[in-house]
Amino acid sequence: MNKMEKEQKIHRKLTIKQVVDENHKTKTFFFNEDIDIKPGQFIMLWLPVIDEKPFTLSYKKPAGITVELKGKFTKELFKLKQGDNLFYRGPFGNGFAAYSKKALVVAGGMGMAGVSLLIQVLENPRIIFGAKQKRDLFFTNRFDMEICTDDGSIGYNGFATDRLKELVKEKRYDTIYTCGPEVMMKKVFDIAEKYKIKCEASLERFMHCGIGVCGSCACGNKLVCKDGSVFSSGDLREMKDFGRHARLKNGKNVSLQEYYKWRS
């Protein structure tokens, strides 16, 4: 094991360089350094005495995370200002296999943060970004994208998956990359299967260890932290919990509905 690899295992300090408001509930925190990370990988972000959670990076040079204010952890994170310190270890996970030259990216809500680095390495991907309403959008000036809103307050009036159904008929895409609420990703995957298009989905689960030991993030017989968090069609077909069940902190496998209720 070289020095670099060893360092990735312990928590390293990050200093906040800048905080940018993205929308009414979302901020981007830019850090004082670059983090070498593959699109789709994640870091474990540690706020001492509070908790440690997995986050994807939305920027890597300098590193940045885009976060929605949601629970106890993000509430504490949102209190941090320029010059404040926090800690991370990683990157962990496998990341996207970003080879496609005919890529379609489907992001739902905060899933846009999860595909940002991917979009930057793909060649002219087509991007669909679905959100509940206009005010939940972000990165609309950063990437050339097609917007869908559930309430029709801007862009296509409907789900990203409704728009996807229209686009796949063009038969111009060989891979669909997706990140967002799992119910959406399951629909995206089903559409991809129907049209025989490869799919890669970035999954989210509650994690204790983040390093492939404890099993808390199990989805079917896969560990989201170690085998994923990006899964391709072959795995998604066999993971019977995908789009159906997720585990609570106590390990109980419950419906996605119950899981999201606990997470919110």
Next chain:
Amino acid sequence: MLDLSTNIAGVKLRNPTILASGIWGISSELIERAFENNAGAATIKSIGPEPRDGNNNPSVVDFGHGLLNAVGLPGPGYKNMDTEFDELSKIKETVIWSIYGSSIEDFVKITKYILRYKPKIIELNISCPNKENGMLFSQDKKSAAKVTRSVKEIAKKIVVIPKLSPNITNIAEVAYACEKAGADAINAINTVQGMVINIDAKKPVLDYKKGGMSGPAIRPVAVRCVYNIYENVKIPIIGTGGITNGRDAIEMIQAGSSAVGIGSAVYYHGINVFKSIVNEIREWMQENNYNSIKEFIGIAHE
């Protein structure tokens, strides 16, 4: 013909490697994946009396020479696990049912409940350092014996294996007391108490502050414990602690264990570590003209 099988109090394992408790064993699907990768047996995450979230994160960290964890026994509680138990009871290979509790009554009621699923082996986790009173029962021989006796009385012919803590003065004494109380085998060791501090954060890294050490750093501790226990009991021993390759496993067997627990090695080498450990044991046996595992159990004592 080279025979890699081993025997734990009448339960035959196809090879001596056992997935240790707390690693992966959250579901029947992950347990099955351990078997697909040639584990000889697999232990489920300890079943507890009540639903329990465990501790906040960081709960498992790599400190450079092993892992330090304080996951804190998360689990849905034995009454909320029937679906999982059903699936586990269908697995043909040997599943070890680990249970924990804060009182003798907890151990007894969980045992009574799981008996309907006909487990072949019940492991008593009386040695978890990451929960208040978690290792209460393995800190003195009388308590350890009492839990063992209480469970064995109702488990009857089912193999009962207390898992012991190294965080005491004389582990062999506790093992001997458990044997007298009816234990069919001993598992040693659980994690070693430890702590790491991040000097930039100026805080203990684990949210629980204290944790249990596992991995390569504790292997000599485990080998010594197993060696001592072997001198003091007649029942088989499962040697657990820091084994990451075939040579480590053989060392533990030579110290006196009939099988070996594998935990942190899954972190270092992935779940297929069982395959590589078994292959390395096989190669060593061929080179040294051994035909069966039992020929070199405890050979370091001779």
